[in-house]
Amino acid sequence: MAVMQHNSPLNPQCPIGRSLERVGEWWSILILREAFLGASRFDQFQKNLGIAPNMLTRRLNALVADGLLEKRPYSTRPLRHEYVLTPAGQDFRQVLWAIMAWGNKHFAPEGTAIQLVDSATGAPADPLLIDRHSGRPLTWPAFRTVAGPAADARTKARYPVWPAREPTPAPETKPAANAADAA
Amino acid sequence: MAVMQHNSPLNPQCPIGRSLERVGEWWSILILREAFLGASRFDQFQKNLGIAPNMLTRRLNALVADGLLEKRPYSTRPLRHEYVLTPAGQDFRQVLWAIMAWGNKHFAPEGTAIQLVDSATGAPADPLLIDRHSGRPLTWPAFRTVAGPAADARTKARYPVWPAREPTPAPETKPAANAADAA
DNA sequence: CAGTATCCTGTCCGATACTG
DNA sequence: CAGTATCGGACAGGATACTG
Numbered sequence: 001m002a003v004m005q006h007n008s009p010l011n012p013q014c015p016i017g018r019s020l021e022r023v024g025e026w027w028s029i030l031i032l033r034e035a036f037l038g039a040s041r042f043d044q045f046q047k048n049l050g051i052a053p054n055m056l057t058r059r060l061n062a063l064v065a066d067g068l069l070e071k072r073p074y075s076t077r078p079l080r081h082e083y084v085l086t087p088a089g090q091d092f093r094q095v096l097w098a099i100m101a102w103g104n105k106h107f108a109p110e111g112t113a114i115q116l117v118d119s120a121t122g123a124p125a126d127p128l129l130i131d132r133h134s135g136r137p138l139t140w141p142a143f144r145t146v147a148g149p150a151a152d153a154r155t156k157a158r159y160p161v162w163p164a165r166e167p168t169p170a171p172e173t174k175p176a177a178n179a180a181d182a183a
Numbered sequence: 184m185a186v187m188q189h190n191s192p193l194n195p196q197c198p199i200g201r202s203l204e205r206v207g208e209w210w211s212i213l214i215l216r217e218a219f220l221g222a223s224r225f226d227q228f229q230k231n232l233g234i235a236p237n238m239l240t241r242r243l244n245a246l247v248a249d250g251l252l253e254k255r256p257y258s259t260r261p262l263r264h265e266y267v268l269t270p271a272g273q274d275f276r277q278v279l280w281a282i283m284a285w286g287n288k289h290f291a292p293e294g295t296a297i298q299l300v301d302s303a304t305g306a307p308a309d310p311l312l313i314d315r316h317s318g319r320p321l322t323w324p325a326f327r328t329v330a331g332p333a334a335d336a337r338t339k340a341r342y343p344v345w346p347a348r349e350p351t352p353a354p355e356t357k358p359a360a361n362a363a364d365a366a
Numbered sequence: 367c368a369g370t371a372t373c374c375t376g377t378c379c380g381a382t383a384c385t386g
Numbered sequence: 387c388a389g390t391a392t393c394g395g396a397c398a399g400g401a402t403a404c405t406g
Contacts, residue, residue: 013296015286016216016279022290024209025398033199037328037342042368048341052400057369067289078406080368088289093323094312096199098281100328103198106250106271107205111333113196114342118317119327122345126315129277131308134301138310140276144302145220145283150294158231159220159297162305208378225388235380240389261386263388 013155022066023092027051027059029099032068032085032092040082068092101127196338205249206275210234210242212282215251215268215275223265251275284310 011017023029027049034048046056060083063069068089071081097116104112116125129138136142147159194200206212210232217231229239243266246252251272254264280299287295299308312321319325330342 014216015283015291015295015297016212017286018290019282019286020209020212024212026203026207027399029199029203029207033197036323046368052402053369054371054401055399058398078368090323091285091288094321095278095281095285097312097321097328098278099202100198102274102278103200103202105274107201108198108333112198112331113334113338114198114328115331116321116326117329117345118314119324119345122329123316124331125317125321125326127312127321128315129280129310130313131301132311133306133309138277138280138299138308140219140273141302143299143308145280145297146300146305148295148298148307150291151296155296162300162302210379229388235382236389237381237391238379241378261387 011155011158013150013152019095022063022068023095025059027055028063029096031056031059031063032089033096035069035083035085035089036093036096040084042081042083045083063089097127098129194338194341196333196335202278205246205251206278208242210238211246212279214239214242214246215272216279218252218266218268218272219276219279223267225264225266228266246272280310281312 023032030049031045031051034045037048039045039048042053042056042060045051045060046053049056051059060069060071064071064083067086069083070086072084074080074082100114100116104115116127117123118125130136131138131143144162145159146162147156151159206215213232214228214234217228220231222228222231225236225239225243228234228243229236232239234242243252243254247254247266250269252266253269255267257263257265283297283299287298295307299310300306301308313319314321314326327345328342329345330339334342
């Protein structure tokens with residue numbers, strides 16, 4: 001996305017901002033989608049996406065530079081590369097599937113055209129985000145975002161810490177400011 | 184994002200493409216992030232994000248038009264509106280948290296600055312996408328994306344159907360082409 | 367086949383000024 | 387406070403031509 005090309009409106013610590021720097025441009029997400037579907041060669045991406053070759057080069061290089069794709073030679077004479085997903089790129093599948101589920105739920109009034117199924121049985125899957133440790137669904141307000149241990153002062157000021165420090169003044173004197181470090 | 188401003192490189196049926204049309208611009212995602220953190224008024228968004236007012240107006244209107252935010256009067260004299268999340272907007276939280284988890288895992292080498300915790304206990308949560316029905320983690324290749332019941336011919340041609348029809352030619356004569364409709 | 371090199375257009379976005 | 391109006395720059399992105 002080349003977010004922050006001017007003067008960084010993003011909190012540089014925010015993991016969402018950091019992710020958006022990598023996949024904030026929609027071509028990047030679509031290229032990753034194609035990679036998940038099996039594409040790895042330049043012309044596969046180009047044909048499947050209908051993207052201009054110069055844009056494809058640019059986006060592929062960016063994804064490689066960001067560590068989401070790896071450029072790997074599959075032929076030496078002539079030298080040819082394929083683009084394969086790195087572990088970080090593979091992990092983006094969770095995000096993509098969450099996006100897909102959201103789109104299917106709210107923007108597919110005529111029914112699901114693309115869905116997630118069990119590869120073995122074909123049973124459709126219904127994606128749900130849970131906490132790996134407790135197994136509980138990650139709903140709000142049962143769960144919330146707070147400043148973490150590596151947060152700087154600015155982040156701690158902008159984000160609540162745990163235990164809950166209300167945005168509206170509820171001045172308690174209990175020493176709760178650094179509880180989030182217990183994470 | 185105003186994707187497809189020119190000639191629609193996106194499969195119009197793809198739920199990812201449809202989602203990207205709504206939140207493909209990074210300001211939109213950041214505005215939603217602020218809304219989840221409690222922002223609802225124009226100047227709250229503006230101050231927290233450092234966004235230019237004309238851009239904020241444009242993005243807010245787009246989010247309202249897309250059904251992710253609702254414009255609601257909170258004062259009649261003078262007329263003032265606040266922007267509150269619709270159910271569809273609330274559901275985007277799952278996506279945002281998935282993005283956050285991905286960013287924390289791969290792009291936060293110095294530790295997590297912002298994290299998800301149990302609101303009651305403060306225990307950090309580790310987001311994981313599972314299948315709501317079976318409870319199994321949504322991993323690949325155990326799960327895969329296929330054309331769904333509402334898929335048109337073009338989509339069925341581009342996406343595999345279930346049972347698995349390999350991209351590489353494995354010409355079986357078994358009538359498996361419309362099995363996905365069983366979903 | 368796998369790109370690179372140019373040129374061009376649209377628009378995202380910021381800065382600033384202004385209004386009830 | 388909650389926006390609207392206008393201006394200008396940077397760049398994403400498309401189209402096309404070209405190369406080994």
